[in-house]
Amino acid sequence: MTAEPGQRIVRSRLEQEAVLIPPRHVTETIEVLTSHESVRRFIPRGLDDGMLDAILIAARSAPTSSNLQAYSIVVVQDRAHKERLAQLAGEQQFIAEAACFLLFCADIGRLRYISQRQGRRFGADTLEMLLLSSVDAALAMQNALVAAESLGLATTPIGAVRDFPRTIADELALPRGAYVVAGLCVGFEAPGARRGVKPRLPEQVTVHHERYDTGGLEDGIRAYDETMIRRGTYAGRQLSAGSGPEHAGRQYGWAEHTSLRCSEPGPDAPALLGRPQLRRDLEECGIFFD
Amino acid sequence: MTAEPGQRIVRSRLEQEAVLIPPRHVTETIEVLTSHESVRRFIPRGLDDGMLDAILIAARSAPTSSNLQAYSIVVVQDRAHKERLAQLAGEQQFIAEAACFLLFCADIGRLRYISQRQGRRFGADTLEMLLLSSVDAALAMQNALVAAESLGLATTPIGAVRDFPRTIADELALPRGAYVVAGLCVGFEAPGARRGVKPRLPEQVTVHHERYDTGGLEDGIRAYDETMIRRGTYAGRQLSAGSGPEHAGRQYGWAEHTSLRCSEPGPDAPALLGRPQLRRDLEECGIFFD
Numbered sequence: 134m135t136a137e138p139g140q141r142i143v144r145s146r147l148e149q150e151a152v153l154i155p156p157r158h159v160t161e162t163i164e165v166l167t168s169h170e171s172v173r174r175f176i177p178r179g180l181d182d183g184m185l186d187a188i189l190i191a192a193r194s195a196p197t198s199s200n201l202q203a204y205s206i207v208v209v210q211d212r213a214h215k216e217r218l219a220q221l222a223g224e225q226q227f228i229a230e231a232a233c234f235l236l237f238c239a240d241i242g243r244l245r246y247i248s249q250r251q252g253r254r255f256g257a258d259t260l261e262m263l264l265l266s267s268v269d270a271a272l273a274m275q276n277a278l279v280a281a282e283s284l285g286l287a288t289t290p291i292g293a294v295r296d297f298p299r300t301i302a303d304e305l306a307l308p309r310g311a312y313v314v315a316g317l318c319v320g321f322e323a324p325g326a327r328r329g330v331k332p333r334l335p336e337q338v339t340v341h342h343e344r345y346d347t348g349g350l351e352d353g354i355r356a357y358d359e360t361m362i363r364r365g366t367y368a369g370r371q372l373s374a375g376s377g378p379e380h381a382g383r384q385y386g387w388a389e390h391t392s393l394r395c396s397e398p399g400p401d402a403p404a405l406l407g408r409p410q411l412r413r414d415l416e417e418c419g420i421f422f423d
Numbered sequence: 424m425t426a427e428p429g430q431r432i433v434r435s436r437l438e439q440e441a442v443l444i445p446p447r448h449v450t451e452t453i454e455v456l457t458s459h460e461s462v463r464r465f466i467p468r469g470l471d472d473g474m475l476d477a478i479l480i481a482a483r484s485a486p487t488s489s490n491l492q493a494y495s496i497v498v499v500q501d502r503a504h505k506e507r508l509a510q511l512a513g514e515q516q517f518i519a520e521a522a523c524f525l526l527f528c529a530d531i532g533r534l535r536y537i538s539q540r541q542g543r544r545f546g547a548d549t550l551e552m553l554l555l556s557s558v559d560a561a562l563a564m565q566n567a568l569v570a571a572e573s574l575g576l577a578t579t580p581i582g583a584v585r586d587f588p589r590t591i592a593d594e595l596a597l598p599r600g601a602y603v604v605a606g607l608c609v610g611f612e613a614p615g616a617r618r619g620v621k622p623r624l625p626e627q628v629t630v631h632h633e634r635y636d637t638g639g640l641e642d643g644i645r646a647y648d649e650t651m652i653r654r655g656t657y658a659g660r661q662l663s664a665g666s667g668p669e670h671a672g673r674q675y676g677w678a679e680h681t682s683l684r685c686s687e688p689g690p691d692a693p694a695l696l697g698r699p700q701l702r703r704d705l706e707e708c709g710i711f712f713d
Contacts, residue, residue: 146484154473154480162452162573166481166566183444189630190444191456193623194436195565198582199696201681202624207631214633238635243628247644248682251673256687260705261585261698267554268561268604275485275565276456283452292488295551306634314558333483334492338533340479341497343504344596354537383541391491392538397546406489408551409713415550423699 142329144168149330165283170330172287175230175320179210184284185233188319191280192235195272203244203266204273207236207305207313214304221301222316223293231318232286236294236301237274239266241420242310260422263415270314281319287326291316295408299417309419332360334387358386432619434458439620455573460620462577465520465610469500474574475523478609481570482525485562493534493556494563497526497595497603504594511591512606513583521608522576526584526591527564529556531710532600550712553705560604571609577616581606585698589707599709622650624677648676 143149146167147159185208192206209215210233218236219228228234241262248255278288294301294313301313333339334357337349361367362384371385372393383389394406408414433439436457437449475498482496499505500523508526509518518524531552538545568578584591584603591603623629624647627639651657652674661675662683673679684696698704705711 146480150480152476152480154477155471158471158473158477158574160451160455160570160573162455163477163481163570165452166570167484169484169486171486181445181448183448186442187444187448187453189626190436190440190442191453193626193629194457194459194620196459196461196568196580198580199684200621200677201684201696202629205629205631205635207633207635209633211633243640244681244685246640247678248686250644251679251682251686253682253686253689255685257685257697259697259699259701261696261701262685264554264557264585264604264701265582265696268557271558271561272565275562276569278486279566279569280450280453280456283450284448290486290488292555295554305631306636308635308637311635314554330484331490336479336483339483339492339495341495341595343497343499343501345495345497345598345601346596347598350533350536354540387490388537389541391534392541392543394489395491395534395545395547395552396538396541396543399543406491406551406555407547407549409549411549411551411554412713423702 142327144327144330146330146333149332162283165279168330169278169282170327171289172322172326173227173289174323174326175227175232175287175318176323177230178232178321180232180319184286187284188277188280192273192277195276197269197272198265201244201265202269203240204270205238205240205243205311206273207238209234209236217304218301218316221297221304222291223296225291225293227289228291228316228318231320233319235277235317235319236305236313237270237315237317238307238311238313239263239270240311241266242308245310258421263420263422267314274315274317277317286319287322289318291318295411298411298414302418307418312415312418312420331366332357332364354388358384358388362386432617434617434620436620436623439622452573455569458620459568459572460617461579462612462616463517463579464613464616465517465522465577465608466613467520468522468611470522470609474576477574478567478570482563482567485566487559487562488555491534491555492559493530494560495528495530495533495601496563497528499524499526507594508591508606511587511594512581513586515581515583517579518581518606518608521610523609525567525607525609526595526603527560527605527607528597528601528603529553529560530601531556532598535600548711553710553712557604564605564607567607576609577612579608581608585701588701588704592708597708602705602708602710621656622647622654644678648674648678651677
C-alpha cells in the first residue's frame with residue numbers, strides 16, 4: 134500500500150492516537166521514538182562523517198544485563214557484501230541499497246573465551262544466556278535505530294537474518310557462540326518512501342495496570358482490524374483467500390493475517406513464522422543449552 | 424562505589440570516550456542515549472501528569488517483528504504491589520521506591536488466542552517465537568527507558584525478574600504463554616544517586632567492520648580491566664578472593680568478575696548467572712518449544 138494521492142501521511146503516533154500530553158513532556162526524543170516507521174527505499178548516498186560514530190556509541194550505551202555486554206555489532210558498508218547479505222536475508226534487495234547494514238549479534242562466544250582466559254570452565258550454556266545475549270543485542274539495536282532516526286536517517290530492522298543463521302555467521306566470520314539476532318538498514322530514504330507510521334494495537338490490548346486484564350482484548354482486536362483494513366495494510370498481501378465455508382464473510386485484518394502466520398500449516402495456512410529448525414541452526418553456530 | 428569527594432561525575436559517554444562527532448550530529452536524542460546510567464535510589468514522588476502516557480506510547484512505537492506485537496506491559500504503581508515484586512526480584516528494595524515499575528512481558532499467549540479465535544491451531548510453539556517475543560519486549564522496554572530519561576527521569580532495568588518467572592507471572596495474573604523478560608524502574612532520582620556512566624568495553628571489542636575480527640580483543644579486555652579497576656567498580660564486590668596459587672597476582676577486573684559469573688560453580692566460582700532451570704520455569708508459564 135502506498136498513500137493515495139492527496140492522502141496525508143501521518144508521521145507521529147502522538148497525532149495518530151490523538152494522545153494528550155502536556156507539550157513540555159513531548160521531548161525531541163519522544164517525537165523521534167513515536168515517529169518510527171520502517172523505510173524500505175533508500176537513495177545511493179553514504180552517511181555523513183560522524184553519523185556512524187554517533188550511532189555506534191549510542192548502541193554501545195544501551196543497558197546490558199550484569200554488564201556482560203554479550204553482543205557484538207558487525208557494520209557492513211561494502212556493496213558486494215551487502216548484496217550477499219540481502220540475498221541471505223530473504224532476497225530483500227533494499228538491504229543492499231541502504232548506506233549501511235548493521236548486524237546485531239548475541240555473543241556468548243566472548244563470554245566463553247573470558248572463562249577460558251581466566252582458567253575456568255564456562256558454565257552458562259543455558260537458555261537464560263541465549264535470552265540474555267539476544268536481549269542485549271536487541272537493546273543495542275534499538276539505541277542504534279533511535280540514534281539514526283534522530284539524525285534524520287531512515288531505518289528498517291531485519292528479522293529474516295534468522296532464516297539461515299549458520300550461513301550468515303559464516304559470511305560475517307562470527308566466532309562459535311555468536312549468531313545474528315537482527316539486522317538494521319540505515320540510510321537516506323528515497324522520496325515518497327514513507328507511508329506513515331503503522332498503527333499499533335490499542336493500548337488496552339498491550340498495556341495493563343497492576344495486573345494483566347483481558348477485559349479490553351476483544352474490543353481492541355476488532356477496532357484494530359477495522360483500522361488496518363481501512364488503511365489498506367493487507368490489500369494485495371493476503372496470505373489466503375480463506376475460501377472454505379468457515380471463512381465466509383470473514384474480514385481479512387490483523388487477526389486473520391496474524392493467525393495465518395502463526396498457525397499450523399494447512400491448505401489455507403502457510404507456515405511462515407516459527408522457524409522450527411532454529412534450535413538446530415543455533416547449535417551449528419555453537420550455541421547450546423539444556 | 425560512590426564518587427569520591429571532589430571527583431567529577433562523567434555524565435555522558437561522548438565525553439568519557441572523547442568521541443569526536445560534529446556538533447550538528449549530536450542530537451538531543453543522542454545525548455540522552457549516551458548518558459544512560461542505571462540509578463537505584465529514588466525520592467518518593469509520583470510521575471507528573473502525562474509522563475506515563477508519553478513513556479507508554481513511546482514503548483508501543485518500538486519496532487515489532489512481523490507486526491506481531493508479541494509483548495505486553497504491566498504498569499505497577501501500587502506501593503504494596505511494588506513491595507511484593509521487589510522481594511520477588513532479588514529483594515531489591517529500590518524497586519518499591521521508584522514511582523513506577525514497568526514489567527515487559529514476552530506474550531505468545533495472545534498469539535495463541537488469535538489462532539484459536541480465527542479457528543486455527545497454533546503452530547508456533549518454537550524457540551524462534553520465544554526469541555521473537557522476548558526481543559519485542561526488549562525493544563519496547565528500551566523505548567520506554569529512553570523516553571523516561573529524556574523527561575529527566577531515572578531508570579533501572581531489572582533482569583532478576585527471571586529468577587522466579589512463574590511466581591511473578593502469578594503475581595501479575597499473566598495468561599499462559601507470557602513471561603516477564605525484564606522490569607524497568609522509573610522515577611525521580613535521589614540527590615547523589617548518580618555515579619557517572621559506566622564505561623563500556625572498547626569499541627574494538629564489540630564493533631567489527633565487514634567481518635568479525637578478534638585482533639583487538641586482548642588489548643581491549645586489558646584496557647577495560649584497567650579502566651574498571653581504576654574506577655573502583657569491583658571494590659567490595661569481589662565474588663572470590665581467588666586464593667589458589669593459580670590466582671596469585673591476578674587483577675580483579677571485568678574479566679575476572681565476568682568469568683566468575685559465567686563459570687561452572689566451584690570453590691571459588693559461585694554459579695550466579697545462567698539460571699539452569701529457566702526452561703522448566705517457562706514451561707510452567709505455558710511456554711513450550713522443541
